[in-house]
Amino acid sequence: MSEHSSRTSVHKRSDSTPRSVAALRWLAPLLTAACLLPTPALAQSGGAQAAAAQAGAAAPLVRGLPDFTELVEQVGPAVVNIRTTAKARTARSDNPADEEMQEFFRRFFGVPIPRQGPRQGPPGQGQSEEEAVPRGVGSGFIVSSDGFVMTNAHVVEGADEVTVRLTDKREFKARVVGADKRTDIAVLKLDATGLPAVRLGDVSRLKVGEWVIAIGSPFDLDNTVTAGIVSAKARDTGDLVPFIQTDVAINPGNSGGPLINLRGEVVGVNSQIYSRSGGYMGISFAIPIDEASRVADQLRTSGRVVRGRIGVQIGEVTKDVAESLGLGKAAGALVRSVEDGSPAGKAGLEAGDIVTRFDGKPVEKWNDLPRLVGKTAPGTKTTIQVFRRGSMRDLSVTVAELEAEAAARPASTEPAPAKPAAPATVSLLGLTVSDLSAKQREELKVKGGVRVDAVDGAGGRAGLREGDIILAVANTEITNLRQFEAVVGKLDKSKPVNLLFRRGEWAQYAVIRPGK
The missing domain is CATH 2.30.42.10 (PDZ domain)
Known part of the structure; x- marks a missing residue:
């Protein structure tokens, strides 16, 4: 950062009283240290040299503050606003007064007046007609200059028409190439070429505490930039994806927009927030871009995502259980049930086994297992390591394909046991x-x-x-x-x-x- 920009930042911080107080608190130790210098040294330094020394001492306080302007100019044009509509059958009135009232509500409130349903009357009045009703607003970003756009699956779910608007106000009707609910990733296609595209980053290089920004359309406000830091990596929320947690402000409409590092690279897709009110409360979650890209590549190739499965229901291994079993540390996935005829059943897995490794990779947390299995191509023969009754054993398993929509298993009813003869x-x-x-x-x-x-x-x-x-x-x-x-x-x-x-x-x- 240039010296000019550093001084500008200090000036902006002094505009409001609370920030001025904070700045004085930072400078207090420096002023105290200056007062402890010998008097002759101060006398020899002169006014100009003293001012320069103070400026040099203050520089480290603001040297680390980032300037996001170049990032926004670089990445902003590739971030898009996404609007969706769904077709709904509504009652149409031939009464001019009703149409005038509808127009009034559209122009001044942004929404149509609630319709009361078809009215009984002469032919031609109260007829039902199909109307495109606004469904939602989200964000996305262009991943290739030939018009492929990445966003969240929930942004386009249930939409009959998707409109993408660029920062230069151009609008395109987008085709949904594919969407994957399990990871909340969708790919759209615009009929255009020469579009600005983002650069994808390396999530493995992302560090907790690193500055990141989000660009999107919160509350339908186009090209809004918010900034924060990475709060945690590989955050588990029960989903298939280990999220990037940040304190970047994410609100309704930000969904599907990019999370960007200071190198101008997209490292995540903003997807969820933790909230008790429905709005941003300081914690937001982004899908790591490597996971999103892997899904997007399959969607672009075949329109769907193929995942592996072995047919087990699993749970967490608690510290008490791990210690009592002699496992050492609370790690692995507890097998709670094995489906009949599944790859796991054929491999010899049993309820109560604790899976510690899959395909040579450690299972540290219980939900690591479905992620490792899901990434494995169906038909792959691999090794699964389990802890069973005090010892480790390796089992060979052939991965099957996970169904697109998991069929709901009927609730089992425990058979009524016969009365025990000798308890x-x-x-x-x-x-x-x-x-x-x-x-x-x-x-x-x-x-x-x-x-x-x-x-x-x-x-x-x-x-x-x-x-x-x-x-x-x-x-x-x-x-x-x-x-x-x-x-x-x-x-x-x-x-x-x-x-x-x-x-x-x-x-x-x-x-x-x-x-x-």
Whole structure:
């Protein structure tokens, strides 16, 4: 940054009282240090030299402040405003007074007067007609000079017509090439060439604390620039994508616009905000551009995104569970259920397994697994590492294709078990359990286990319920009641014990502390 621009920044900061106070607080230590210098040195320096010394000492305070003007001039022309409309059937009136009232509301309020529905009357009045109704406003950016535009899938979802407006006021009817709801990315095509395009950056080089800006159309205000810093990377919100978290102001209409670093490169696609009011509250999320580009390339090639699947339902591995299992640290993905006939089932995965690596890549958090599997091409044969009952093992799995729309699985109804003939009360764990009949095992599709008939004490505090099926205790697979009693009888009462149990279709772990 030039010296001139640095001084200008200081001048602007002094325009308002609160910022002037802040500036004086920064300068106070410098003034104090100056007062401590020997008097002869001050006398020899002279007025001009003292002023220069003070200016030189103050420079570092503003040297790091960025100037976004060149970035906006460089990237701004490639950022577009997106408007969508949907066709709706409305009542048409032949009454001139009604049409005048409609025009009044359009011109002064920006919206049509609410229609009351078709009125009964002579032929030609109250007829239904199809009308293009404004649906929403968003943002996007041009990724190639031949007219391909990237935006959010939710910006164009349900739209019958998409209009893209450039900063030079040119407008184009856009064709939706494809949209992917899972990552919230869509690609549009404009019938134009020689358009300004953005440069894509490297997300791996992005650092927390780095300055970034967003350009878009919040509240339909074109070409609005907001700035902030990267607050976090790989932020998990339960979605398929690990987001870039920033404190850049993002509001309705910013969706689909670019997140830009100081090199003028797009590093993310603004997609979500954390809000309790519907407006910006200081936290916003952007889709990393490498993830967005991977999806966009598939949309441009085939109009859809192909992902892999192995057929498991997974959950988080908590610290208590990891320690009780001997896993070491809370990492991996807990397999809660395995679909019949799925790649995971054919590979030998079982409920209760903890997936620690997939295709040689570590699974640090539970939602790393669906991302790794999703990126794998269907038909690929790879290795999956699992932690099962105290030891690691490698399984070979062939990845299948994830359906475009996952079919809803019917809710399972737990078969009513026959009344147990000989329940056993285990006071140490606070559980009353019984054997499963052959019919129950067949209906539940389990090889063994015992059923919880009553819960008290430590078992109740750990969250066990009547009807749960205990599959393993202390990393030991349970086949029947006798084995259960033998395993529990050898437990150390002073140490917590892990139980793998099934509730409905889902398997999970509980940690019971017998002494508490």
